[in-house]
Amino acid sequence: MSQSVTLREPAGRVSPRAPVVWAVAALVRGIVLAAGLVVASVVLELFSMPWWGWVVYAVVALGYAALMPAYRYRVHRWESTDTAVYTQRGWLSRERRIAPMSRVQTVDLEQGVVSRLLGLAHVTVTTASAAGPLRIDGLDRDVAERLVDELTRRTEAEPGDAT
Amino acid sequence: MTERTDQLTELARDADWRHLDLRMLLVHPVNELVRFLPLVIGVFFLGRSSEGDPWHYLGVAVPVLLGLWRFASTRFRITGSQIELRRGLLSRSVLTAPLDRVRTVELTASPIHRLLGLAKVEIGTGSGARNGDNRLVLDSLGTAEGRRLRADLLHRAPAVPDAVAGNAARVPDGPAPAETVIMRLDPSWVRFAPLTTSGLVIALAALGGSSQVLGNVIDRAANASSVGGRVRALPLLVTIPAGVVTFLLVISTLAIGGYLLANWGFTLSRDPSGRSFHVRRGLLTTRETSIDVDRLRGLEIHEPLGLRLVGGGRLTAVVSGLGRRAEGSTSLVPPAPRTVVIAVGEHTLGEAGPLSVPLVPHGPAARRRRYLRAVVPSGLVPLVLGVLWLLAGWPLWPALVALVLPVAGTWLAADRYAGLGHALTERYLVVRSGSFQGRRDALQRTGIIGWNIRQTFFQRRAGLVTLCATTAAGKQVYHVLDAPEGMAIALADAAVPGLVDQFLAG
Numbered sequence: 001m002s003q004s005v006t007l008r009e010p011a012g013r014v015s016p017r018a019p020v021v022w023a024v025a026a027l028v029r030g031i032v033l034a035a036g037l038v039v040a041s042v043v044l045e046l047f048s049m050p051w052w053g054w055v056v057y058a059v060v061a062l063g064y065a066a067l068m069p070a071y072r073y074r075v076h077r078w079e080s081t082d083t084a085v086y087t088q089r090g091w092l093s094r095e096r097r098i099a100p101m102s103r104v105q106t107v108d109l110e111q112g113v114v115s116r117l118l119g120l121a122h123v124t125v126t127t128a129s130a131a132g133p134l135r136i137d138g139l140d141r142d143v144a145e146r147l148v149d150e151l152t153r154r155t156e157a158e159p160g161d162a163t
Numbered sequence: 164m165t166e167r168t169d170q171l172t173e174l175a176r177d178a179d180w181r182h183l184d185l186r187m188l189l190v191h192p193v194n195e196l197v198r199f200l201p202l203v204i205g206v207f208f209l210g211r212s213s214e215g216d217p218w219h220y221l222g223v224a225v226p227v228l229l230g231l232w233r234f235a236s237t238r239f240r241i242t243g244s245q246i247e248l249r250r251g252l253l254s255r256s257v258l259t260a261p262l263d264r265v266r267t268v269e270l271t272a273s274p275i276h277r278l279l280g281l282a283k284v285e286i287g288t289g290s291g292a293r294n295g296d297n298r299l300v301l302d303s304l305g306t307a308e309g310r311r312l313r314a315d316l317l318h319r320a321p322a323v324p325d326a327v328a329g330n331a332a333r334v335p336d337g338p339a340p341a342e343t344v345i346m347r348l349d350p351s352w353v354r355f356a357p358l359t360t361s362g363l364v365i366a367l368a369a370l371g372g373s374s375q376v377l378g379n380v381i382d383r384a385a386n387a388s389s390v391g392g393r394v395r396a397l398p399l400l401v402t403i404p405a406g407v408v409t410f411l412l413v414i415s416t417l418a419i420g421g422y423l424l425a426n427w428g429f430t431l432s433r434d435p436s437g438r439s440f441h442v443r444r445g446l447l448t449t450r451e452t453s454i455d456v457d458r459l460r461g462l463e464i465h466e467p468l469g470l471r472l473v474g475g476g477r478l479t480a481v482v483s484g485l486g487r488r489a490e491g492s493t494s495l496v497p498p499a500p501r502t503v504v505i506a507v508g509e510h511t512l513g514e515a516g517p518l519s520v521p522l523v524p525h526g527p528a529a530r531r532r533r534y535l536r537a538v539v540p541s542g543l544v545p546l547v548l549g550v551l552w553l554l555a556g557w558p559l560w561p562a563l564v565a566l567v568l569p570v571a572g573t574w575l576a577a578d579r580y581a582g583l584g585h586a587l588t589e590r591y592l593v594v595r596s597g598s599f600q601g602r603r604d605a606l607q608r609t610g611i612i613g614w615n616i617r618q619t620f621f622q623r624r625a626g627l628v629t630l631c632a633t634t635a636a637g638k639q640v641y642h643v644l645d646a647p648e649g650m651a652i653a654l655a656d657a658a659v660p661g662l663v664d665q666f667l668a669g
Contacts, residue, residue: 004649005649005652005653005656005667005668006648006649006652006667006668006669007616007652007663007666007667007668008666008667008668008669010666079666081665083661083662083665084662084665084666086666092619092620093617093618093619093620094617094618094623095615095616095617095618096614096615096616097613097614097615097616098613098614098616098655098662098663098666099612099613099633100612100613100659100662103612103613127612127613127633127635128612128635129612129613129633129634129635129639129640130639130640131615131631131633131639131640132612132613132615132633132639132640134613
């Protein structure tokens with residue numbers, strides 16, 4: 001066994017508009033959390049937050065929403081070959097998933113509100129294992145549809161019950 | 164088949180519908196009565212005040228009627244390729260499962276069932292694994308009929324290859340031929356019961372539940388009587404060990420009780436045609452589980468710290484198509500000596516390799532990570548306490564006592580590294596990890612249906628990955644923890660040929 005074997009990254013990038021979706025989601029989460037803090041400290045008076053606490057929170061939340069999507073965009077990749085699907089996700093922690101085409105059970109395409117406005121879609125590929133779904137976030141809608149068609153066609157051609 | 168012929172055969176087969184055993188009429192009312200007991204008692208006692216109230220008859224009649232209703236409305240049948248379960252008289256539901264999806268059959272008999280010679284039959288199929296209700300339950304059949312049904316289900320399942328090979332292997336009807344017994348429970352194994360994690364958890368839960376009551380009683384006794392005075396007069400050196408010993412005795416007794424209840428008469432056998440394993444166990448409620456050999460994807464040896472220290476372990480089967488929920492029904496060896504676990508495991512797999520093959524260690528980076536993760540958090544405690552002693556005037560002894568933590572952490576790290584490893588045999592991927600929850604899993608290489616390769620930020624810096632083999636069986640994913648990246652990728656490539664190689668760099 002050679003110790004220098006490594007995986008290359010999957011070939012395809014997600015849509016350049018995907019970071020917008022992640023940024024919007026991060027901002028929404030930041031605002032919801034801020035609203036919760038306001039309710040807890042100002043309305044319910046569970047604790048008192050000093051003014052600089054709010055400043056630190058705003059800087060962290062905005063910094064996260066500004067930097068994370070760009071970083072994440074460099075990580076998220078996908079690839080589909082004749083015999084397998086290969087994805088890479090995450091930003092600080094990363095996860096690569098490989099599923100053989102013969103074990104694919106379902107292929108889903110979903111769109112959230114923001115993704116729909118931007119013409120994006122997410123593709124989820126599941127296998128018979130509860131731990132195995134492969135998710136590709138933020139593909140161009142037509143790329144996603146082509147991928148789903150292709151995967152469906154290939155998995156239909158495979159015999160067996162995929163367990 | 165066209166729709167019309169379908170309907171015709173449907174009609175022709177209506178006679179095949181089978182009922183539950185009539186004796187179940189006695190089980191269900193008793194069960195319902197027990198469930199309604201508070202209500203029944205309430206009705207009778209409250210009913211006393213207003214004489215002639217018809218309500219208390221209703222309180223008894225309703226559960227009995229519910230039982231009758233269930234008997235009348237439940238039918239099942241086995242057609243050529245599937246089993247159907249029909250429920251309901253007014254609103255009908257029909258549960259259908261293809262016979263080749265039957266993974267396990269379980270016969271359970273509570274004391275009432277046993278008295279009446281009945282058994283509840285649960286049929287495990289993988290079909291609805293994601294939406295919860297994936298089990299067909301027949302409550303109840305006569306024990307003999309239940310066993311016959313089980314034989315039918317498990318032996319008819321792989322119908323196609325069998326037909327090709329000729330039906331020579333079919334079990335003839337009539338008295339079942341003798342099974343090969345692989346293992347029988349030795350009552351002396353109860354000595355392992357107090358050392359299992361589940362035994363401890365059960366005992367602690369029971370203690371926790373009763374501690375409030377006990378606490379009150381002890382308080383009152385201590386304050387009200389002379390006992391309290393006498394106990395307080397004893398030196399601490401006597402009372403503390405006495406308390407600890409009592410605690411341990413209570414826990415052990417509870418754990419042993421639980422072990423005997425669940426595992427009394429534990430017998431693992433292989434059916435004469437070699438197509439399924441049977442597990443029989445239980446003191447009051449008996450349980451018979453059958454596992455289709457074709458669905459066996461591997462084995463898990465569990466060696467929690469307590470068991471490992473006294474040379475024990477337990478064995479579970481990895482069965483495909485059964486969700487995590489059903490894990491409890493796949494036990495092959497209860498807590499028992501390690502030699503027994505290994506012997507049974509080898510017999511079940513039909514080869515010796517996977518359970519005894521030496522494992523590949525994961526190297527210095529993985530060892531460093533074990534030490535960092537165990538020693539740093541546990542070392543912070545005495546450090547903080549020491550600072551508090553220096554600056555805030557705290558006493559010194561908490562910091563000195565807390566020095567035990569990093570020492571224990573060091574031992575834990577060493578043990579966790581010693582337990583870490585993997586191996587690849589001709590047919591199996593073997594992984595081992597853990598200390599408190601030590602385990603060794605052997606997973607059939609053909610059962611692997613994908614790879615997840617995870618790296619946290621710190622793992623990335625250390626050049627390590629956690630390689631996860633996903634499968635449709637057992638706990639769905641088996642981890643090769645903290646292996647060097649190159650080693651993990653090479654392992655994934657070797658274990659499932661032709662999958663990973665197309666994504667290799669260079």
